[in-house]
Structures are given as C-alpha cells and as structure tokens.
Amino acid sequence: QGGVTDDKNEEKSMSALNLGVNTPTVSCIFDYGTRYHLRCYLYQARDLIAMDKDSFSDPYAIVSFLHQSQATVTMKSTLNPTWDQTLIFHEVEIFSDSNITTNNPPNIVVELYDHDTYGADEFMGRCICRPCLEPSPRLAWYPVRRGNRNAGELLAAFELIPREKRTVHRIPGLKV
Incomplete structure (x- = not known):
C-alpha cells in the first residue's frame, strides 16, 4: 500500500x-517496481546551432532518464557530430504496473551542450524522446529545440528492456 x-x-x-x-x-x-535496462543508441546530430566564434561548436549530449544521467563524448569543431555511441542505463526501477509502462513509458530527455574550455558549457537545445519496448528499434530523427525555435536534429534510438527475473537458488539448511 x-x-x-x-x-x-x-x-x-x-x-x-x-x-x-x-x-x-x-x-x-x-x-512493487519493475527493473529495466535502457539502451540509448546516439548516432549523430545535424544542423546544430554554432555556439563558438569560429562558427562551430564542440557538442556533446547528456541523456537523462528518470533519476539517472549519462553523457556522450565531446566532438570537436562540428555542427554535425557523429557519436556512434551506446549509453546503457542498468537496473532502472520503474514503479508502475508493467502494462502501463509498456503502453506509456517514461520520456527520455536529451540535452545538447557546447563544451567550452574556459567558462561554463553552453546549452544548445533539447529533445524529448520515447523509448521503444520492442527489440532492435530503428534509428529516428528527433527535433532539437532551443526555446521555441529549431536547433537541429538528433538521430537516435532508445530501447527499454525488461530485466530477466533472477533465479532464486535455495541453499539447504539456510532459512530466509
């Protein structure tokens, strides 16, 4: 209760x-809660906003899911970065009926930043993505927004995988 x-x-x-x-x-x-693994396949972005004086940026992505976040590597001097990177969130517990999660999984927030050697990194934009519960999701373009304007696109796929139940091994003579 x-x-x-x-x-x-x-x-x-x-x-x-x-x-x-x-x-x-x-x-x-x-x-109760159900445990999942989340695989985030971040392939590339295109047409990002130039944040540096040289008309380029040094973009990286921060992927947030529920209470966890992970970041990609930083790509130098580009507005069309190719990360080709997989971020894996292990053992994410979602407190909901698994049928509800299947039909309406929590959103994933991907924020793009420009890495600056001096000073704070600059926000480039964000996109809200929905994970797929089917195996081998296809890459899709997600619009990146900065405020109410377009700030590029992200090519990615997100797979939410129910964790297998662990086998309980009984030890003879041990009371649980």
Whole structure:
C-alpha cells in the first residue's frame, strides 16, 4: 500500500535544520517496481546551432532518464557530430504496473551542450524522446529545440528492456 509518513513528532526535522524553516517531509512507499535496462543508441546530430566564434561548436549530449544521467563524448569543431555511441542505463526501477509502462513509458530527455574550455558549457537545445519496448528499434530523427525555435536534429534510438527475473537458488539448511 502507498502511504505518507509525517515527522511532526520529531523535535527538529531535517528540513528545518537544512532550510531554517519547518517544511513537511513526504515519503512515498511503493509495493512493487519493475527493473529495466535502457539502451540509448546516439548516432549523430545535424544542423546544430554554432555556439563558438569560429562558427562551430564542440557538442556533446547528456541523456537523462528518470533519476539517472549519462553523457556522450565531446566532438570537436562540428555542427554535425557523429557519436556512434551506446549509453546503457542498468537496473532502472520503474514503479508502475508493467502494462502501463509498456503502453506509456517514461520520456527520455536529451540535452545538447557546447563544451567550452574556459567558462561554463553552453546549452544548445533539447529533445524529448520515447523509448521503444520492442527489440532492435530503428534509428529516428528527433527535433532539437532551443526555446521555441529549431536547433537541429538528433538521430537516435532508445530501447527499454525488461530485466530477466533472477533465479532464486535455495541453499539447504539456510532459512530466509
């Protein structure tokens, strides 16, 4: 059963210690979750926005899925990078009925940045992608947006794979 816990009986909550104010602590408890692996096949991007003075950029991608993120390598001096890279998110737990996840999987956010040697990296744009639960998904072009304008395209595929259930090995004489 899902539930909410209240810490009002504690003398000082962690939120009061950290923020100097009393804010409620809310916890969610889930009965079950399903584990998946996510494979992100990032092949290339095209027509990205030039962010450097030399009319090029040094783009890399950050892929975010639920609470995890990974980055590609940085490609130097190009607006049409070819990463040909696979990022794998292992053991991602999704707290939902597996039928709901199959029909409506969580979105993947891919953000593109221009690497700068001096100063902060510059945001180039983002795209929202949907993972496929079928094996061997096809590469597709995803529009990259920066605010409300086009900022290029990303050629990628995303595969969400249900993790096999582990076999439970019973050890004779061991009580679990």
